[in-house]
Amino acid sequence: MLPTRVVITGLGALTPIGNDIKAYWNGLVSGQSGAEPIHRFDPAKHKTKFACSLKGYDPHNYLDARDIRRMDPFTQYAMVAGDEAIQDAALLTSLVDKERVGVIWGSGIGGLGTTEATVLALAGNNMDPKINPFFIPKIIPDIPAGYLSIKYGFKGPNFSTVSACASAVNAIITAFQLIKLGDADVVLAGGSEAPIIQVGIAGFNALKALSTRNEDYLTASRPFDKTRDGFVMGEGAGALILESYAHAQKRNAKIYAEVVGVGMSADAYHITAPDKGGVMLALQRALASAGLLPDCIDYINAHGTSTPLGDINEIQAIQEVFGAHAYRLNISSTKSMTGHLLGAAGAIESIATILALVHQLVPPTINHKVLDEAIDSRINLTLNKPEKRSILFAQNNAFGFGGHNVSIIFKKWEGF
Known part of the structure; x- marks a missing residue:
């Protein structure tokens, strides 16, 4: 038998420089900086007062109010990027067996914002244990994979990869391997993160990992430059549809590239x-x-x-x-x-x-x-x-x- 080849048939992105694939690519080739002052909370007491936040993102444009209440932003971002990739790949047709479609999703931290808000609420209420019953499902890193499979009925392999900043590539690699092994025809893979919160900024400041170039935030992320002083926190999600070439060919799918190593x-x-x-x-x-x-x-x-x-x-x-x-x-x-x-x-x-x-x-x-x-x-x-x-x-x-x-x-x- 010939070895299984794996191709990319769909893409989705929600980023600080564009809220879909087209806008993201335009931001990249135009050299756009996604940095801006933090406005989600008062950063006055923090060493770093800026981040690469999403622009013009409103969850109500993508999700219903009930889902928004039940999802941490990192899961919301996954749903947005995941849907774009699924639509881009035209997966929702009778030519695709949903029992052979997997979802592998990466996140380094998961629902850190929900954790922060819940702990602060408990502390402010003398540790009264009455908390949102969705607290645990909102914070666990695997939950985007679960929500995506539930929404679209994908019953293939389904789990999360957690390896800090390598998490999303590990998800893509795992998807590649599952298809190679014959355990799935198609896998939605990607990653999401929503770390621009007080404990996220404070935690990475404590590690001395973040730039503190507050007066020059637009150019603070300057890889390879002699004057670089740390990274700039970002948020968002990316999603890719990986598919066996034979399956993509069978349904005449658009192909972006092949994964080869x-x-x-x-x-x-x-x-x-x-x-x-x-x-x-x-x-x-x-x-x-x-x-x-x-x-x-x-x-x-x-x-x-x-x-x-x-x-x-x-x-x-x-x-x-x-x-x-x-x-x-x-x-x-x-x-x-x-x-x-x-x-x-x-x-x-x-x-x-x-x-x-x-x-x-x-x-x-x-x-x-x-x-x-x-x-x-x-x-x-x-x-x-x-x-x-x-x-x-x-x-x-x-x-x-x-x-x-x-x-x-x-x-x-x-x-x-």
């Missing part, structure tokens, strides 16, 4: 500090999984968070793995525009990588002024403006606290 590793080093060796393993395993030599890759969407250690670690790992070809790659960090969506980051960045293949256009790393001396100046970081180039294979990286490393390779769709 995946790599996973652990640093086994430190819970928050990065390790070059672990990143290298993930990159190498993705290439081996795809059966590709390093010089086959044209573009890498880097994890590139804008943290002092993380950016250097990733670029040095790429240089080690790709050798001289590292200087022929285009590399960019779309977090410079969207901020860091934590567990959802890998979903929207995989979408950006796929759209780069579709449009043969590399989205930029914006906000760059001064290159860090620790980063080789010969590396093409696609600075400040998009770059047109021929892209056949593109790779997306994601790394999470705990030492979780993942990398995934997509191929331009050219048919067979």
Whole structure:
């Protein structure tokens, strides 16, 4: 039997620079910054007073009031992006057996906002134990997968992946593997996060992970720049429909790209500090999984968070793995525009990588002024403006606290 090939047939996005796929791509190629002052709560006492928030998002435009009450925003975001991907893939037809459709969803934190609000309410009421009966279902990270399957009747494999900022790519990789194994024909995969709340900002401030460039927030997310001082918090969701090629062909589905390789590793080093060796393993395993030599890759969407250690670690790992070809790659960090969506980051960045293949256009790393001396100046970081180039294979990286490393390779769709 021929090996099962896995393709992407649907996309959905809810991001700080666009509330659907078209708007998101336009935001990427125009170099739009999603950063703005925090208005959801008074940030005066916090070191960081800005974030990459959703713009013009109203849950009532997508969900009924009953569902809104029962869902934390991270689940609402999943429902919005998931629905766009499902509609984009035209999945809701008699040609699709819903018993063979799975949902794998990633989130690093889950319903943190609901947890914060509930604890504050309890404390303010002398710990009266009367709380919302939906408290537990609102906070658990697996609940978006459950809600999505219930809404659409998808009865295939259904669960969540939790690996901090690698969560969404782990979801996509799991979907890929399930289809390869024959356990599903189609899988909705992605990730969502809603961390722009007081405890989210305070917690990452305590780790000294967030930028505190409050007077220059629009350019605060500046991966690879010498003056970077931390990442900018983001929120939203990304969703992808993965499908076996045979199944997609049978129903004449639109195809964006093919998934050809995946790599996973652990640093086994430190819970928050990065390790070059672990990143290298993930990159190498993705290439081996795809059966590709390093010089086959044209573009890498880097994890590139804008943290002092993380950016250097990733670029040095790429240089080690790709050798001289590292200087022929285009590399960019779309977090410079969207901020860091934590567990959802890998979903929207995989979408950006796929759209780069579709449009043969590399989205930029914006906000760059001064290159860090620790980063080789010969590396093409696609600075400040998009770059047109021929892209056949593109790779997306994601790394999470705990030492979780993942990398995934997509191929331009050219048919067979």
